[in-house]
Amino acid sequence: MTVLTEDLLLGIRERAADYDRDNTFPFEDLDALRAAGYLAPRSLLETARDQRMLAAYAPATALAVNMHLVWVGVARVLKDRGDSSLQWVLDDAAAGELFAFGNSEPGNDLVLWDSLTTVDTVEGGYAFTGTKIFTSLSPAWTRLGVFGKHGDTLIHGFITRDTPGWRALDDWDTLGMRATQSHTTVLEGAVVPEERVARILPVGPNADPFVFGIFANFLLLIGSVYAGIADRALELGVEAVKRRTSLKTGETYDRDPDFRWRLADAALALDALAPQLETLAADVDTLADHGSRWFRLLTGAKHRSTETARYVVDQAMRSAGGGGYRSSSELARLQRDVLAGIYHPSDTESVHSTVATNLLG
Structure with missing residues (x-):
């Protein structure tokens, strides 16, 4: 059952043009969606239907929260298949935390099969150094998924907003989807603790x-x-x-x-x-x-x-x-x-x- 009421959607539509014109992040939309329970875990079918509806009212807002919903969906896919290693993602999402993607890299056309971000082992975790682009939700995320290469392995994990060693560039000035505010993220030794490592996989295509x-x-x-x-x-x-x-x-x-x-x-x-x-x-x-x-x-x-x-x-x-x-x-x-x-x-x-x-x- 959708939580997207007509009043909520109309309010989001009314604000969309202003966010686009001013090239600003839709904080009011995000607050309204969070309050309505939109960011909590649900089935992929329900989420897909609602994302389509939301995008008809404010495409950039829908695209921005899409990244959070993807991470929640990943955790749900794993749990449905007997893997509860990302149960904490579902719990954090239910509690109001906001997840974002720090995966895309300039010049990396292998996407998830390799990374230009380097990873070093440190006490208690892994330090990531590299540049991530198209980080939607940049002004608001509280959990950022990142991945990088350590030897012949790819390490996927999450940092929090108060993790030292990252910064966002104020460089989002695009033709469209402006409200996503998908700033470039620079990782400068940001540490993912061992308990927040999601996967360690070999470089190359993988059906994990x-x-x-x-x-x-x-x-x-x-x-x-x-x-x-x-x-x-x-x-x-x-x-x-x-x-x-x-x-x-x-x-x-x-x-x-x-x-x-x-x-x-x-x-x-x-x-x-x-x-x-x-x-x-x-x-x-x-x-x-x-x-x-x-x-x-x-x-x-x-x-x-x-x-x-x-x-x-x-x-x-x-x-x-x-x-x-x-x-x-x-x-x-x-x-x-x-x-x-x-x-x-x-x-x-x-x-x-x-x-x-x-x-x-």
Whole structure:
């Protein structure tokens, strides 16, 4: 059952434009979502549905909290499969702590299979030194997941906000998704204590349940966010053609066959997303076994969601006329926000490589 009430969502939508214009973090949104219990552990299917709904009201807010929800989802995936090593993540999330991702690195196209961050052993833990980019929730996180390389192993763990040896750069000035405030994080010997080490894995591809949990939650929740953007864009496109009148015919554009075809085509593309996203989320929840096809299915779902969302927003922009091109219009903001989808792992090249490997070896 969703905790996203109409009043909560409308308040979030009303603030979205200001956060975007001012390039500031949505603290008020975060407080409202935390108070409503939105950050607490739930099933992946429930979370995916709600993330899609939230993104239709404020894409950047949804994308920001997505990172917290991914970590909670990873802990839940492990627990459902008999591994309670991240029970503390579920407990902290239920208590109101906020988790963020410190994984992405400049120049690292191997994503989770290798790291440019170095790890040294120290008394009681591991010291991480490196640069992490796209750290969403940067002004607000209380727990940051990081990983780095020690010899031929990759060490995944968590630091807290009061851990010495890290700093955030005030460098988030992007085209869209501005409210995520995904600042660069510099690790300068930040120590992960042994009890907060989540996994130690070999360098290279790995199907460990921890890695599976990251991919499954990240890709399906990212896909849900961009599906939500498309939902709102289609809604605005429909409103626009009902409002606009043709001087040539004297009728509103919702009677024009070209606009009817354009929006119908966008809707057809969008209708295909829910069955795939929700079926895969339910499969994760119910421990379905897709074997080696899992990564193909998950990356494919994300790819189709982000690409479809871009197409739907484009059709809505074309339907809205010149008014949609004004910087103050919601559609213009959605057009900027939806572009961020091409930068999230897995990118288009990686997706096709994953599918080809599954098909051809």
